[in-house]
Amino acid sequence: MDAEDSYHEYLRLDELLSLQQPRAPKDGPDHTVLSEHFFIVCHQTCELWLKQILVDLAAVEEAFLTMRTADLERAADLLYRVGDLLRLLHEQLVAMERLPLEDFANFRRYLGSASGVQSTQFHQLDRKLGNAARTGILYTAFAQGVERTGGTVAAIVEAGVAAGTEHRIVEGLLHLGNGYMRWKVGHVGLTSRMLGENTGTGGSAGVGYLMDRATLPFAELRALRGRVHQRKSGVAGTTAGRGASASD
């Protein structure tokens, strides 16, 4: 087996690269098939990265069961990695804005009722992170782990860097929560640019539906961080006499 064979076989490239199958007729304009290929690659790579994100987050949840410092340190690194992967997925949406509208309008009918809203992996991620109305699985697992060690998340947020590894976890959760929101906002922008006021293939109202669903995960952590300001401003001499500014 030569090096090229082993690379192809290790990555199962024959299978992987045969999975991009545009449905637009080959006897139509070439550029439509090319654009549909681009559309498929964007969605498939998104699903691949979601797969990685979900296994990474499963490892993070396991660390919240043991609460050992070494496990938590690895978990913090994974949270930052997941945040970076979400940034990558956001960049991919920006690239997708280069999908030529005319071609999209040509091949969109071949999607049928297929829509990202049916993405099982995406829904799993959504449940892990939660949103403004619903606490996510990750936050609950972390808060329970902290309580088992006799602490509270509020105390960790209050302590900041002095809380060490647990502080890094809090920062990591917020890093990926904001990354997720960035993806959602990017997706609204892309959808609005590609569909205008049209409804989605999944049957939703389109942009309005997506706007309503774009809320920030980890509301609990955001509220706890807000309380740090209240406590600090209650300490005599820290903010007294300072006028409110746009950066407050």
Ligand code: HEM
């Ligand atoms: C031209 C590009 C795209 C358009 C026009 C578009 C459009 C839409 C629309 C209208 C919805 C709402 C559901 C519906 O009625 O169909 C939706 C949902 C969704 N799309 Fe896209 N999308 C695009 C690209 C992508 C990409 C690249 C991904 C990555 C996998 C993606 C993932 C999702 C997900 C996960 C949802 C559910 C969002 C939620 O429930 O909050 N979309 N999309």
